[in-house]
Amino acid sequence: MSHRQSITAAEVVLPCTELEATLEFYIKELGFRIEAIFPADDPAVARLSGHGLTLRLERGLDSSPGLLRLSAAQLEEAQELIAPNGTRIRFEPADEMSPLPANQPGLALSQLKDEETWKRGRAGMRYRDLIPDRWGGRFIASHIRIPEGGPVSDYVHYHKVRFQIIYCYKGAVWMVYEDQGEPFLMQAGDCVLQPPEIRHRVLETVAGLEVIEIGCPALHPTFADHDMALPTGRLAPDRKFDGQQFVWHRASEAHWRPWRQSGLEARDIGIAKATNGLAGAQVIRSSQESASIRGPYRGEFQMLFLLHGTVQFGGEWLEAGSALA
Template identity: 45%
Template sequence: MPDLSTLNVLDLSDAMLEYQKLGWSVLTIRPADDPYEAVVRSPDGEMKCLRRTPIVISRLGGNSEGHTGRASMIYRDLIPGRWDGRYVASHIAVPDGGEVPDDVHHHEVDFQFLAVRSGWVDVLYEGQGDIIRMQPGDIVLQPPGIRHRVLGTSPGFDIVELGCPADHLTTFDHEMTLPNGIYGDHLWGGQRFVFSSPGVFADAWDHPGFSSDDSGISAATNGIVDVRRVRTSDRLDTCPLTPHEFRFLFVMDGDIKVTVSDGTAHHLESGDSIALPQAAQAQVTQGATNASLLDVLVPQTAAS
């Protein structure tokens, strides 16, 4: 089958029906029991791949209390369905704190980062010297293949982790001992390690009434992904979001209202998140209180 252009759609069944009304034929679906992808062909032979990419909202007070994952940490899945394997986002907690039973390991990913919401965590990273203590607002980019080990956390610690692809291999390294010195300027999988603390919120977000700072992750990944800390405005501004292949907002504190293309408004509070495909055409409005957000952006060129 020739190379196809891919079109992300909010609802695959509706999109297939609309194309059929225009005279297009459905050639394939995948899988049969719950299709997330379809190939359609026009009367003149043009072909497209339609890919289900829904808006996904996760609420801290929702039905899922999380499950025990790696190193006995509690994981709450923020994108159930994971956009059919493209992205995974987790809200990870260690309620009691203390030592974490972890070993030196690495992940086979396109990208992966972590952002602390509350408490602190001590981590060792390959080539980064002694223990790094991450605190609220701190963000770390873990390049593909970098060895690391979680040592311990404060009580009430929680962190947001997001990576691509969703299904990736974690490999334990029983040969390397950390810490192992400082490498200096070094690349893992073409990316640089980033440890970013909140800076000056001088940059306008997608709208001048909101502000953000630069984590340095876009430069470190050559534009594969950008991660920004955002503060909303005291004014009742509405911020139209620039569409991206993948856009993910996590409310670190405060509350916001996100309105999508069909006019539906979603009120998100601290600990809630929303994953937005390009078709969502979303806009953000300040809530009852000022909010701090984690904003993740994957451009079309990086995701294709």
């Protein structure tokens, strides 16, 4: 039997030996306030509230004193106290943005040869890691497959990142983004730039969806936003999120232009402009039977993903689905 519908409140229960001393610590040192205490003649239970928590202190309870994590502003590193009841109080910096690790570049070659390259992730998704060493934790790139189509049990959320793009390799997916109008269908060849902290939600996928996702840093927190409903009813394509603009590049409307050497042409995704030069992305194709790509690259990161055809690298022929960073 499910009790979900009958739940009216939730409390974190902590044991204590001396209720009065424990109460004084939580109220004076941590800023909690008392909501209830009983019995009046010999208090044994106290209910406290603060910082989004409700605590229930019970004298004589035989259980673990636990760990309480509190976010604190203007705190550069974690600190810890021990409450009179034995509970560990850990103060952590309030800003949960992952620090940007130093870049440790290396050659990463991933070829799409067999099923061993795929790992099962959440909600039936399958992941292929394109940069196993993450370049010291600075970058992450994944090839993601969602074999089954249909509605996605996603929620409005956002990422604290420096940079993040999603390229639709195969199939299609319905997406919705904060202040970017109504939900839209991202199809094969399309690409989106997800600016830092833009709220968004995946609504529905078409069977056989495959996307390439690149982000920086590799480890970054994702937060739910239960207060925002999408779509917002607003269309603000010029709005900036931490200095970046949202981009939905549509392959069907793209313009191809000559690129670098003869026999090559490219369509620009528009990410360089939207990020003020922080990053960029292009789709390159050969306008003849074969062509070569030459020239050094001086940026901090470059990744090539082979969408179609074959390419020779270091004397080895790579097929579609191969990635090189």
